[in-house]
Amino acid sequence: MAHTYQYPRAALTVDCVVFGFDEGDLKVLLIQRGLEPFKGRWALPGGFVKVEETLDAAARRELEEEAGLTNVFLEQLYTFGTVDRDPRERVVSVAYYALVELSRHAAKAATDAANARWFSVAQVPKLAFDHADILETAIERLKGKVRYQPIGFELLPPKFTLSQLQHLYEAVLETKLDKRNFRKKVLSFDLLVPLKETQMSGRHRPAQLFEFDTEKYEKLKERGLLFEL
Amino acid sequence: MAHTYQYPRAALTVDCVVFGFDEGDLKVLLIQRGLEPFKGRWALPGGFVKVEETLDAAARRELEEEAGLTNVFLEQLYTFGTVDRDPRERVVSVAYYALVELSRHAAKAATDAANARWFSVAQVPKLAFDHADILETAIERLKGKVRYQPIGFELLPPKFTLSQLQHLYEAVLETKLDKRNFRKKVLSFDLLVPLKETQMSGRHRPAQLFEFDTEKYEKLKERGLLFEL
DNA sequence: TCAAAAGTGTTCTTGATACACCCATGC
DNA sequence: GCATGGGTGTATCAAGAACACTTTTGA
Incomplete structure (x- = not known):
């Protein structure tokens, strides 16, 4: 036709x-x-x-x-x-x-x-x-x-470590980030919930796993959001 | 056809x-x-x-x-x-x-x-x-x-006062801004050149006119810009 | 015992905010 | 002389940047 x-x-x-x-x-x-x-x-x-x-x-x-x-x-x-x-x-x-x-x-x-x-x-x-x-x-x-938006989490599995998150940001932004400052800031948003599990991946100390709290974020977003990295 | x-x-x-x-x-x-x-x-x-x-x-x-x-x-x-x-x-x-x-x-x-x-x-x-x-x-x-980009100047005449600029930002952002802080910040970028002229518009002290330094801005933009209001 | 990544606090510096009075002009 | 907007400086507070060592595990 x-x-x-x-x-x-x-x-x-x-x-x-x-x-x-x-x-x-x-x-x-x-x-x-x-x-x-x-x-x-x-x-x-x-x-x-x-x-x-x-x-x-x-x-x-x-x-x-x-x-x-x-x-x-x-x-x-x-x-x-x-x-x-x-x-x-x-x-x-x-x-x-x-x-x-x-x-x-x-x-x-x-x-x-x-x-x-x-x-x-x-x-x-x-x-x-x-x-x-x-x-x-x-x-x-x-x-x-x-x-300024927590979209990085879309790229990670539901459970992830702070190091994974940091490496992701480093890759995207093409910079090195300071570990302590990064963790401090990311945790300060109070949008990551620590799980009881840890992740072992090699011969070193196991890492704490976290989950992104989508619900909490959606609520915050409604009344004018925050989040700035 | x-x-x-x-x-x-x-x-x-x-x-x-x-x-x-x-x-x-x-x-x-x-x-x-x-x-x-x-x-x-x-x-x-x-x-x-x-x-x-x-x-x-x-x-x-x-x-x-x-x-x-x-x-x-x-x-x-x-x-x-x-x-x-x-x-x-x-x-x-x-x-x-x-x-x-x-x-x-x-x-x-x-x-x-x-x-x-x-x-x-x-x-x-x-x-x-x-x-x-x-x-x-x-x-x-x-x-x-x-x-984060000095596009506000596109809305003003080539010669403008700091008050005009402030009112523009207040209108766009829908907030009140502090006069002293606004002027301090805007001038700190060193992208506004003060002219010899002033502008009289009513029964009060005449206002200093400024020009936006497009050239300087373009140069700065090339090597990773700044500008944040 | 060693290598490798995880985890943790403090100091310093910088930028943001809050705030009140004098100045030049026209009426 | 008074109303109107123009112009100025400082003190406080919060956030960002810099920085080094201990912990846990597997090999």
Whole structure:
């Protein structure tokens, strides 16, 4: 069935920058393209927006279809609309970024999407389209956002140690942080609940596990939030 | 001439939230609609994106056509894509916000666009489409942005007094600020150059005029900026 | 007993806040 | 001379930055 319009229209897509965190490294999920243009190149997961679905829904659908990801933190990033970003025709892309707990999704991504892979953001290959720009924008946004909203927790398993959290912040912000000051500050928000369990991971003292108190945070957020790292 | 596609496509528009500042009040520029839908309602200036122009270019073109505004500070805000935001068909809108020195453009807007008017953001009428959402998003963004980037100056004439600047910040942030602390901080950035002139405006002591040092700011911005209010 | 990461407090410095009076002008 | 907004400094408090040693475990 054909669709006819008086004026030419741009095609509309969504592209998703999916961040994960593993081995002290910030990672991004890429898909190897099977079709032209840029066949064989790595690209951000994404695709066309259907005419009856919202942008958010399109982004979530693409994440599920291309990477087997559901129920992730997802936020709109920026809309990219230069005229020649796609060699075929005019395509405007609404970019999103997502945060996922990598371990939970690593296996799934491996089966559902054999052509999907995690890359350290420091070592991404050459990307298709203007996806390098999109990725850069997403990294900048993440750096900014992580400082005044506790979204870092989305990248960690539900139970985590303070060292894991610190390493995550260090990776995202690309700095070293002082251990004592970091712990003092993070605990001062009173949003982390210490568990009875500890985590042993090697030949050293076991680490206290914590959980993020989402409920408490939501309440605080309503009456004008705080949180600043 | 007709244009035919395999799948239906959303129409793509831009909408602009144009901020001004006058009489101690933050203002927004609205256009009264002459056509259905929402004929007679006030709305944000905006319109369809042409297939051969970038999003930024479309926003600037609409600003010029509908409000006679050129050369303004303009930044992308957010893309609004719920399915039923336009009663006619699926329309996705990339929203922008602009900052203009109101006095410079007030006259022009009055002639070029007789159906354009400035409203205090506290007293906007009922808006067409989802433009109330867009406006709210823009106000939130402006509040956030003004604190760590010196964009407030875009809303003032090139020469301004510290009181004007303070009133602007008070209007945007919706708070009262302490005069001495405000001046101390603002001057500490060393980005305002005091002029030899003063401004007399009533029966009281004349006020020192300042200019924003754009060059110096650009240099600072390159090597990791500062500025926090 | 050694290596490796976990855990813990204090001092110093900096920036934020609170606050009250004199100044120059027009009427 | 009085009303109006312009202009100035200090003291207090809170938050950020710098910094070194002890603890627990596995090998």
